Amino acid sequence: MAQQARAIQTRRSILVAAADVFDERGYSSATISEILARAGVTKGALYFHFASKEDLALGVMDIQLHSDPLPPQLTKLQELVDQGMILAHRLRHEPLVRASVGLAMDQAVEGLDRGTPFRAWIDRLELLLRAAKSQGELLPHVDPGETAEMLAGSFSGIQVMSQVLSNREDLGRRISVLLHYVLPSISTPAVLATLDMAEDRGERLLRTLETVPSQVGTPN
């Protein structure tokens, strides 16, 4: 068991190091030797867990697909908002999340299916929107599938722009602006009036989660 825990820990440090390097250099300029140096592990240890740079990228992208569930809220649309606000906050503070999203956006990532992380993110939002629809939270014309795609696409571009213009300092505000413009076209007025879409929503939510250790922070 101690040995298994150590292996999980080593795998995690390699992924964190790979994420740092992918995040700083982009995929194609990243080298295994820089990842090795950053992780402080032997070549043997790295190749025990990951066969190649591609395999490392897959491991990093995978992180995003398995993030922990968020606490249930009074409305499904608040949970939808929370997904965006939490991701905005984690992008600012967690290199693993940053690299995971960065790889999906990186044109130089050839041979890897960059569609998988997009589809996983779209599916998660679509599920929430379908639940919102069945609870009567959506305006009648709203199509959960196309709305989920629009939100995922918009989010992904706004985070690149925020990275370029402010090193993601203003990401919370920018995602809050997006939600303020889009939600009135999605939500019934009664639900809209209850939504917390403030730019510090992600930070506040994460602080609550940190007091409930069983729900967050466990490595995959």
Add this chain to the structure above:
Amino acid sequence: MAQQARAIQTRRSILVAAADVFDERGYSSATISEILARAGVTKGALYFHFASKEDLALGVMDIQLHSDPLPPQLTKLQELVDQGMILAHRLRHEPLVRASVGLAMDQAVEGLDRGTPFRAWIDRLELLLRAAKSQGELLPHVDPGETAEMLAGSFSGIQVMSQVLSNREDLGRRISVLLHYVLPSISTPAVLATLDMAEDRGERLLRTLETVPSQVGTPN
């Protein structure tokens, strides 16, 4: 004059070749020798116009900043919609435009100011939104600056997602969806009812422009 025209033509072919290579490989994997081969020009000709790969990238990004003006419409918000729909159409059909946007989104582009194309795009949209505001087309709470940033950011992400999921086949539809969700939070109802945000808007508009040769298609 004939010599100058040839020089402009050569510069243009080099930029088109560079755009193709950047678009296919991403910035960091692109090589000068592949661009040379693609352009069918001598090394001397290329270095006469561009000092380095960075300089080529600047030239390609610059294209986006100097695209031709679109025809005036009855409302400034229709002109705003047209900017997005035309860009969606050009992204599908013009490698130069594709590479120009791609470079702004490419994390591996180090040492170049990727903020410039974003700011130029934001400025253009903000100008249209300010004009729309002064014509009474906007809802009272709308802030032209943050709205322009939100639209530019959303657009840029949706085009990456469309590229990943459908090789941009569905880009017109996706931008039309974005506009349908966002414009009701920007436009007065009376103007909203007049807006043409259909997914083939860009194509139709470009067809009109092609019959007015003085307005379009002149290289910079």
